[in-house]
Amino acid sequence: MGLRFEIVLTVEVEEDANFLSVDESSTLEVVKEKISDCVYDLDDVEILESDITRRID
Secondary structure, X not given: OXXXXXXXXXXXXXXXXXXXXXXXXXXXXHHHHHHHHHHHOOOOOOOOOOOOOOOOO
């Protein structure tokens, strides 16, 4: 088994980002997919579990 790390990220996405869905109910899934795509560009890294929530500050 490889080394395991837990990483917590807070990201800010522009409201008019062209990759966001028009349907706001799928926004979390779209952002999660984009973050996963970035991580999978790294060799030898696999996401075992992920959770994403929308913060209302």
